[in-house]
């Protein structure tokens with residue numbers, strides 16, 4: 001199919017939701033869909049940590065992936081976001097942009113940033129997708145704020161991981177979500193296997209931006225205050241050598257409450273495959289061989305609150321093969 005031509009402002013999609021709910025999985029499906037229709041897709045990621053983990057995954061099929069620094073749009077990266085959108089629109093001639101919010105970026109702040117006068121000439125907020133999974137909604141801290149705002153602001157509420165269905169439990173999950181946002185379209189699926197054409201088709205009634213309240217911009221000295229209560233701790237651990245499989249498996253079982261999310265790429269000693277590690281609520285870890293176009297940095301990113309960063313960095317490094 002031929003290439004799309006760019007008409008300003010180009011559509012802008014936000015993909016938000018809970019930590020580990022399947023946002024990147026949905027992103028891959030959206031990219032496949034847009035690519036097959038000749039779009040030049042610009043992807044923005046705001047991952048936590050200095051090294052991108054989701055970027056290399058999306059990079060296998062996206063036209064252009066830009067990483068926003070720092071993971072948390074609420075604090076430092078609003079200008080960075082505007083600048084990245086300008087770069088995608090002007091330099092890369094993207095015809096559609098999708099922003100995957102890390103489980104730590106407050107969607108309220110993201111909406112605020114993309115509806116800015118300067119940005120809205122280049123890109124127009126089209127739709128907000130919230131990816132959710134059936135784990136209890138966090139009660140406090142950044143995870144709570146981010147998940148709640150993702151639900152409240154979404155046009156489409158995608159309840160993912162239907163394969164983890166437990167009678168009663170799933171229904172309760174759905175009820176909690178629809179109570180927070182009775183306007184959004186509801187989808188129930190697993191591995192983000194939904195009909196992308198239908199998802200992207202305009203809903204009968206538009207909810208954006210009627211259920212969005214725009215926050216006023218905080219002054220620089222207020223921002224520091226604003227980040228304190230929910231700002232996550234992110235530890236990026238570079239792995240200079242392969243890991244010892246047995247030690248690493250033990251390590252994954254010993255992770256403390258405070259670590260809510262971890263992910264990364266590495267190899268095990270004596271095994272040729274590149275491995276992708278994922279740890280997500282409720283305390284589930286997966287390790288699976290992956291194929292990527294480019295060799296990613298071997299790192300593990302730990303995300304959470306109130307855990308001992310030095311201790312967990314050291315204990316991970318103790319798993320390096322001798």
Ligand SMILES: Nc1nc2c(ncn2[C@@H]2O[C@H](COP(=O)(O)OP(=O)(O)OP(=O)(O)O)[C@@H](O)[C@H]2O)c(=O)[nH]1
Pocket residue numbers: 018019020021022023024025026054101102103131160161162163164189190191192261263278280286
């Ligand atoms: N059982 C099950 N696992 C799933 C499903 N969808 C995604 N996963 C797995 O859940 C893990 C997290 O998925 P991602 O797509 O990386 O989630 P994410 O929301 O992008 O995670 P963040 O990095 O926190 O932004 C991966 O190991 C996926 O393979 C599903 O429907 N069922």
